[in-house]
Amino acid sequence: MKRSFLSIVRKELIHIFRDKQSLFMVLTMPLLMLLLYGYAITLDMKAIDIIIADHSAGPESRELIRHIEATDFFKVSVYRGGVAHIGELFQNREAQCILEIPRDYGESIRTGIPVQLQLSIDASDPNAANFIQNYVSRVATLSFAGYKGLFTVEPRVFYNPDMRSAPFFIPGLIALILLLICALLTSIAIVREKESGTMEQLLVSPVKPVQIILGKVLPYTFLGFFDGLMILIVGSLLFDVPIQGSVLLIMAMMLIYVVTGLSLGMLVSTVAKTQAVAMLAAITMTVLPSMLMSGFIFPISSMPEIFQLVSRIIPATYFIEIIRGIVLKGNDLHNLYKPASILLGLDAVLIALSIRAFKIRLE
Amino acid sequence: MSVEVQGLTKNFGDFAAVDHVSFSVEKGEIFGFLGANGAGKTTTIRMLCGLLEPSEGTGTVAGFDINRQYSKIKHRIGYMSQKFSLYNDLTAWENIEFYGGIYGLKDKEIQERSRELFAIIGLEELKNKLTSSIPMGWKQRLALCASLLHDPEIIFLDEPTSGVDPLSRRNFWKLIYQLSDMGKTVFVTTHYMDEAEYCHRLSIMKQGRIIEMDNPRSLKEKYQVKTMQDVFLASVRGEAK
Incomplete structure (x- = not known):
């Protein structure tokens, strides 16, 4: 046996x-x-093409752009002046998202008035769109050094802190x-x-x-x-x-x-x-x-x-x-x-x- | 009696590969099975070895019922299939060790048994060669040796000499005689008619039935011919006199 x-x-x-x-x-x-x-x-994203249309062109907006450029998440192209045909840029895959910084950006930051940035995202890949949205908000928040809202959420990330x-x-x-x-x-x-x-x-x-x-x-x-x-x-x-x-x-x-x-x-x-x-x-x-x-x-x-x-x-x-x-x-x-x-x-x-x-x- | 079957039948669907055959083989006998390809020789052997379940019929092999006690039969029989079935990537000795092992033999027993068998068969110098590199004639002997390790009473050889040169075939038959002298029953199929002459008794199969069964001399007398070749041809054509 x-x-x-x-x-x-x-x-x-x-x-x-x-x-x-x-x-x-x-x-x-x-x-x-x-x-x-x-x-x-991998779902980690790198080198997302972003076009930043900087209408304000002041030291504050340049500061913001520097923050965005500092991550390897985005590949930045800066446009002075406006972007006319957002749809066309997306169609030609020239960018996956377009961030527009308004003319009064610098002034608003200096005086502490809430300011709105326009972010257009190509969401044909919804997963990527989600990432882009989160990432831009995070970077933007970082550069609003003095600005504080009514309350903030302080996330604690367990097990995979860098996600x-x-x-x-x-x-x-x-x-x-x-x-x-x-x-x-x-x-x-x-x-x-x-x-x-x-x-x-x-x-x-x-x-x-x-x-x-x-x-x-x-x-x-x-x-x-x-x-x-x-x-x-x-x-x-x-x-x-x-x-x-x-x-x-x-x-x-x-x-x-x-x-x-x-x-x-x-x-x-x-x-x-x-x-x-x-x-x-x-x-x-x-x-x-x-x-x-x-x-x-x-x-x-x-x-x-x-x-x-x-x-x-x-x-x-x-x-x-x-x-x-x-x-x-x-x-x-x-x-x-x-x-x-x-x-x-x-x-x-x-x-x-x-x-x-x-x-x-x-x- | 070593083997005894009555009405043994194997159907594959509508086709009766073996159709109600009955025969008995005595201890020590060399019993030959002749027939064209597809006559039912291999199917008969496979039923006797427990490889195929008979569709009908009864019988005993080594005293055990072929329908119910085939696990007991397995210890008593040796089998060499038509297709060469040793492992080509193992050495001759490793094959021997393996086949001895699956029959539950201890290493020492395998060594003693194979020493005896190697002496008879003459395999000693091939021991450590890879089986794939051994010439066909020697491979057949090695396969025979592997099927004899557990000292079976009955040995089933299914076309053991197909594809082997005439000299090796003759040597192989010398071995078969030696086995018979040792009291072992040898059940052998072949389509070489010269080999048929060597059998003590043989049966000729055609389309699943046994059409002749006797010793070679009587068969030749019956058909009034000189060779088994002629016996075979005449019997298959249905020219009995």
Whole structure:
């Protein structure tokens, strides 16, 4: 019983380490994806084209423009005099927003009279429009040194004080990549033997499905875990994402999650007829739902109810909750036992399903 | 009796790949299965090994019921499939270790068993070679060796010599005789007619049915021909005299 299991583990380890090409792929692909997606997916904005029409042209308005120029958020072009055709500027993508400083700006500042600046925003990208609005107001408020309203709101920002998107996206990205890699690793594990004919030899032997499935999952667990650790370290250092909580806890959770991905791939492999189909199925089942419905980018709470239900069977949903909790908020196990136990449950269900789906006879 | 089946049938949809065949094989016998491609030889073997579920029929292999006790049968039989089924990226020895291991043999047992088998088969110097780099004839022997590690009573060989040169084929048959001398039952399919001559007894299959079953000499006498080749052709064409 135990011997057959160990023989399979040993054999799979030989497969893994002897196929240098695949091993190289398995180790570099997640890094490559991390770099690619890590730099591409960001909501941080930079170099927004702003046209400032300065009608007042005094020291006060120049002070304001200096403040705006000082951030890397805007790329400023200053127009002396008016802008006639705002619509045309937007149509030609010459600017995403236009700020007009009125003629009496300097005077109003000096005398303490409230002054209005006109900000026109191209809101075809509503998200960007929102950012621009907030940003201009913030910069403007800064330069109104003496001006104070009746009351002010003093925000205190928790967990991500600079409100950068990297600490939000990188943990999610790690969850996404890890699930894909793990599912891919095992997706061909069974179907490969069906194709090569070695499965027949396994099936005439007394070895049991549970030994085959677990014997194949175990060696890939090391590999998947190593991959996970690698992208966690690289992601954290490269994208400057400090880990607030316990790294050991992340590792423990990662182990559970790696098994989820592997057993998902295993299930695919027991059902699929060819390696190509298995790999395609593994990619489709992991990437798309995890990207869209796990809360990786879009908050689950704002999805239609049916999608919210779907999100609950996506493993990435739970691991994203876990890893963001630990990385950003310093959560400990006490805060995370719920998603952690759901992941454990998923592991058990997926492995049980794979064992059940494993056919001990040919068709 | 090593193998005994009555009315064994396998249907794939409407098509009867094996159609009510009955036969029995004695201990130590080399029993040959002849037939054109698609005659039902492989399907019959697969049912006997527990790889396929019979649609109909009863029988025993090594004294166990083929419909109910196939997990017990697995310990008693060795099987070499038509398709070469060793791992090409493992060395010869690693393959041996693996197949011994999944039958629950201890490392020491595998070493002792394989020493005996290697001595017979002559594989010693190939031990550490990658299986993909071993010539076909030797691969077949290695596969045979792998299927013999757990000391099975009955060995099923499904076209073991296809794609092997004549000299290697002859050597392989010497091995089969040695196994028979050791008291093992050998159940072998082939479409090489010269090999058919080596069998103690053989059956000829056509379209899922057994149309002839006897020893080579009687069959040749029956058809009044000199070679098994002629027996085969005559029987398949239905020219019994």
